[in-house]
Amino acid sequence: MSAIIAIGAGIAVMTGIGAGIGIGIATSKAAESIARQPEAKGDINKALLLGCALAEATAIYGFVIAVLIILFLK
Amino acid sequence: MEDLATELMSQLETKISFVIPIFEGIPVPASVVVTWGIMAFLMILTLVFVRNLKMVPTGPQIYVEALVGFINNFFEDILGEEGKRYIPYLGTVIIYIACANLIGIIGITPPTKDLNVTAGLAIMSIILIEYSGIHAKGGKGYLKSFAEPMALLAPINILEIIIRPLSLCMRLFGNVLGAFVVMELIKIVAPAIVPIPLSFYFDVFDGLIQAYVFVFLTSLFIKEKME
Numbered sequence: 001m002s003a004i005i006a007i008g009a010g011i012a013v014m015t016g017i018g019a020g021i022g023i024g025i026a027t028s029k030a031a032e033s034i035a036r037q038p039e040a041k042g043d044i045n046k047a048l049l050l051g052c053a054l055a056e057a058t059a060i061y062g063f064v065i066a067v068l069i070i071l072f073l074k
Numbered sequence: 075m076e077d078l079a080t081e082l083m084s085q086l087e088t089k090i091s092f093v094i095p096i097f098e099g100i101p102v103p104a105s106v107v108v109t110w111g112i113m114a115f116l117m118i119l120t121l122v123f124v125r126n127l128k129m130v131p132t133g134p135q136i137y138v139e140a141l142v143g144f145i146n147n148f149f150e151d152i153l154g155e156e157g158k159r160y161i162p163y164l165g166t167v168i169i170y171i172a173c174a175n176l177i178g179i180i181g182i183t184p185p186t187k188d189l190n191v192t193a194g195l196a197i198m199s200i201i202l203i204e205y206s207g208i209h210a211k212g213g214k215g216y217l218k219s220f221a222e223p224m225a226l227l228a229p230i231n232i233l234e235i236i237i238r239p240l241s242l243c244m245r246l247f248g249n250v251l252g253a254f255v256v257m258e259l260i261k262i263v264a265p266a267i268v269p270i271p272l273s274f275y276f277d278v279f280d281g282l283i284q285a286y287v288f289v290f291l292t293s294l295f296i297k298e299k300m301e
Contacts, residue, residue, distance in 0.1 A: 060245055061248070063252050
């Protein structure tokens with residue numbers, strides 16, 4: 001039983017893949033656009049932080065679900 | 075593994091620090107006591123730093139003015155002229171969350187690791203967001219704004235009232251809890267020296283970024299509701 005629970009928690013944490021790819025793309029584009037237009041750095045940073053926060057939220061949900069699975073299903 | 079699970083479980087529970095002995099006894103959670111501590115600390119700091127204010131700032135007044143100016147500029151950029159009235163609340167929240175996340179460094183459990191605290195903050199945020207919509211557009215305009223950009227999307231707009239505070243609350247709580255779990259795991263693997271630089275990332279950097287993101291999203295939603 002505990003092995004199945006561990007597998008379930010592992011699958012839940014896989015949401016991190018999407019968040020990682022999303023933040024990676026966002027950061028690469030931000031670096032590109034800062035290189036192109038250094039004077040717009042402040043605005044780009046703000047948009048980047050917002051995008052990262054929203055992308056990261058999915059990873060956090062996956063993590064919370066995984067912790068809940070481990071703690072409450074055993 | 076089993077020990078870690080039980081320890082995590084005990085960390086997730088709301089700890090009662092003491093019980094007020096009136097009526098049936100009112101339990102006071104530890105997070106509330108820590109919050110009182112932060113409030114007292116911030117109150118003392120404000121009282122100390124606003125004494126003897128001068129027209130030409132000298133000494134610590136320069137830093138206080140720089141901080142207040144930074145917060146005011148940051149929110150004014152997002153909220154615009156008519157959103158100025160919400161800046162004091164948002165500034166208070168960012169200072170509180172930053173202090174609450176950073177207090178873990180001196181060995182006190184951060185209050186934001188309690189789901190009830192983040193839920194409370196998120197509920198206050200959504201009340202402010204909806205209020206700002208009503209204030210800016212009036213009751214009728216506020217109700218009409220649910221049918222935008224077309225009436226078919228009204229259910230999704232109404233769902234957002236629940237989803238927004240839920241995601242604000244879970245983001246803050248999940249980040250603080252996630253940093254805590256990762257730090258516990260690192261402390262099991264390498265108890266000496268290694269946790270120190272990582273603690274700077276997980277406790278200091280992540281805590282400040284989350285405080286920033288929380289108020290940033292709240293002010294973005296306020297701006298969206300006011301338009």
